[in-house]
Structures are given as structure tokens and as C-alpha cells.
Amino acid sequence: MYMLLYALFNVVLILFIVFFFLRTQKDMPKNWKEFVIEFKMQAGGTQALIEDTFLRYKNKVDLIQRPNKIAVMTGGNRGIGVYTLEKLLKCSMTVMLGVRNPEASRKSIEKALGTELTKDKVFYEKCDTGDMKSVREFAKKVQEKFSAIHLLINNAGVMFTPYNLTADGFESQMAINHMGHFLLTHLLMPQLIAGSNDNDGKNVRIVNVSSCVHKKCDINYDDFDCQKFYYPADAYNKSKLAQVLFTKHLQVLLSQSGLKIQTNSLHPGVVDTELFANSSTDYIPWFRTLLFKTPEEGSRTVIYASISPKIEGKGGVYLSNCTIMPPNSLANDPQECKKLFDHCCKLLNIENFGSLN
Numbered sequence: 001m002y003m004l005l006y007a008l009f010n011v012v013l014i015l016f017i018v019f020f021f022l023r024t025q026k027d028m029p030k031n032w033k034e035f036v037i038e039f040k041m042q043a044g045g046t047q048a049l050i051e052d053t054f055l056r057y058k059n060k061v062d063l064i065q066r067p068n069k070i071a072v073m074t075g076g077n078r079g080i081g082v083y084t085l086e087k088l089l090k091c092s093m094t095v096m097l098g099v100r101n102p103e104a105s106r107k108s109i110e111k112a113l114g115t116e117l118t119k120d121k122v123f124y125e126k127c128d129t130g131d132m133k134s135v136r137e138f139a140k141k142v143q144e145k146f147s148a149i150h151l152l153i154n155n156a157g158v159m160f161t162p163y164n165l166t167a168d169g170f171e172s173q174m175a176i177n178h179m180g181h182f183l184l185t186h187l188l189m190p191q192l193i194a195g196s197n198d199n200d201g202k203n204v205r206i207v208n209v210s211s212c213v214h215k216k217c218d219i220n221y222d223d224f225d226c227q228k229f230y231y232p233a234d235a236y237n238k239s240k241l242a243q244v245l246f247t248k249h250l251q252v253l254l255s256q257s258g259l260k261i262q263t264n265s266l267h268p269g270v271v272d273t274e275l276f277a278n279s280s281t282d283y284i285p286w287f288r289t290l291l292f293k294t295p296e297e298g299s300r301t302v303i304y305a306s307i308s309p310k311i312e313g314k315g316g317v318y319l320s321n322c323t324i325m326p327p328n329s330l331a332n333d334p335q336e337c338k339k340l341f342d343h344c345c346k347l348l349n350i351e352n353f354g355s356l357n
């Protein structure tokens, strides 16, 4: 039944791709390689939509009280992040947000969540995760304010953006979605370790918000910055795979160090947010309203990864629909995970990640 539905969806999908590409401003895949990437990604998205439909009933998470505990999250001013923030506040946590525009973020969050919930509980600091200088400055602000943190959610992201090299020389989707979060995690490790000594015996958690499309690619170390070949969906998928490989190897280091810190990656679901502004679905918003998860539903797996006792001690796993799911097979190869990790350390001039190795 599942396979039949999947096959049917794929046929409809090919027709959809052709139709939407003809109707939208989005560039058509220009060659076979781009078409294969586009098809694989759309098929992965369709499969994820079906999974979301069948597994929607699993998207439940208890909002356990965590008073006096500190969370740091990137993004959070819109999309899935707002509802993640709301749930963290309902768990009585204090949250420091790393956002591109702190004042505008404060206004939009107070409008969305009200001041009663947010007053003295949410702090806003500037952080552009695509700019390593900004990430360093943000980490400093966090360190000045909190000596210990108990949860880090690497949430900020962009999708399918046009080719751009950042000031640090990274392809922008890889920079914003992965490299900035890699650096931030490294810089905040002393505070995470301090938090692990003060967390009621529970593991401190590092949550990397990846995507199901991470399964549709591999990492090309010969062209990490996509200077030779760039297709927006391919670069997005790669950045999301990097997050999963990073999570896996970081967990190895954390376990070897005997620290009470765990890290997990996840797919929040296919969620109706502005992330799709550069996608073909922007042409048919009703499609998203009808079939995609709401941002509130999308926040549930993020919160599950952040606080659920059901995965306590299960670091390194990949989650979707509040369930442990298999990641890209590359993530099951410790050498591949280490390779990505070492590559990023080299690019960022990190000699000893979080003083763990």
C-alpha cells in the first residue's frame, strides 16, 4: 500500500515538476545532473509528506518543567522557531536567541507570543550564522550573560538561495545552515559543560535542525564551496547532511569525554514556512496549507529532541515525527562523519573542538 502510494506520488510529481517549472520563475534544471538532483529532492519531499501523514499521531511531546535552565537558539523570530520558543517558555526555560535583527525580532515575538510569556525570559542578541565574525561575537555575548547553558538549538536556516560566497569564503547555504552552527557549538562548549554539572542529573542537549533531504546527497570535498557546480537544492541538501554527520561525530567525542551532553539531529517535518520562498511551491500556497505541517506541528520534534526523557542517553540519533529514524547511510560510517568534522575544523582553524579531542 505504502509503495503503491509512493509510486503514484512520484508519477504525479514528475508532472508537477514540469508544470510548476514552466509556470514559475524558478530556473528549469539545465541538464541531466540537475534534473536528477531536483527529482531526488522532490521525491524525498514527497516521501516525507507521506511519512508525516502516517506518523502525525506520533508528534507528541510533554512540556516538562525546566525552571532556571538556559536555552540558546539561532533564529526563532519566525517559522518553526517561534513555536519552539513558545514551548521552551512554557517549560519555564530562559531563552537567548541569536537573530539577525534583535529589535525587530523582539517586536514580532512579543506580538506572536505576548509579553506575559516572554517578559524577562527571552533575550535577543545579533547573530548572522553565515558570518563567522558575527557568530564569535554572539558566543561572547552568551558567555558574558550565562556561565552555564543547558540546551543549544541550531535552528536558523535558508533554502535554495542563489549562489553566493560569504565573507569567510563559504557557499552561503553551507555557511548559514552548518558552518556557523559548527563554530557556535565549539565556542559554547565550556558553557554546555558547565550546564552539564548543573542539570538535575540530565544530559545537556545540542539539537541540530537538519532535514529529510540530507539523505539525497553526499559531500563533495573537491568542491565544498560549489565553485565548479552549483544547484541550489543540491547545496541545501549537502548543508543538511553536514549537520547530521557533524552530530554523529560530535556525539562520539562527547561520549569519549564522559560528558553528560548529548547531541541529536532531526527533520521537523515538511512545514509551511517562509523557508519555501525560493521553491516551486511558492506558486501554489494552498498546496502547502493543505499538505504541510503547521509551524506549531513542526516545532514538536525539535522540542522532543530538546527535552524528551524518551531519548535521554540516546545521543547521535536522527529524529523525525518524534521517532528515531535511519539517517543517510553515510552517517553510519564513523570515518565519513570524522572526515566532515575534521574538514570543518580545518576550514574554521579549530585545533581542538570544544577542547574535547
Ligand SMILES: NC(=O)c1ccc[n+]([C@@H]2O[C@H](COP(=O)([O-])OP(=O)(O)OC[C@H]3O[C@@H](n4cnc5c(N)ncnc54)[C@H](OP(=O)(O)O)[C@@H]3O)[C@@H](O)[C@H]2O)c1
Pocket (backbone or CB within 6 Å): 074, 075, 076, 077, 078, 079, 080, 081, 098, 099, 100, 101, 127, 128, 129, 130, 131, 154, 155, 156, 157, 158, 159, 176, 177, 209, 210, 211, 212, 267, 268, 269, 270, 271, 272, 273, 274, 275, 276
Ligand atoms: N520548513 C520545513 O519544511 C523544513 C523542513 C526541514 C528542515 N527545516 C529546517 O528548519 C529550520 C527552521 O526553518 P523554518 O521552516 O522555520 O524557516 P523560516 O520560517 O524561513 O525561518 C528561518 C529562520 O532562520 C533565520 N535565519 C535565516 N538566515 C539566517 C542567518 N544568516 N543568521 C541567523 N538567522 C538566520 C531566520 O531569521 P531572519 O528573519 O533574520 O531571516 C528565521 O528565524 C531550518 O534550519 C530549516 O532548514 C525546515
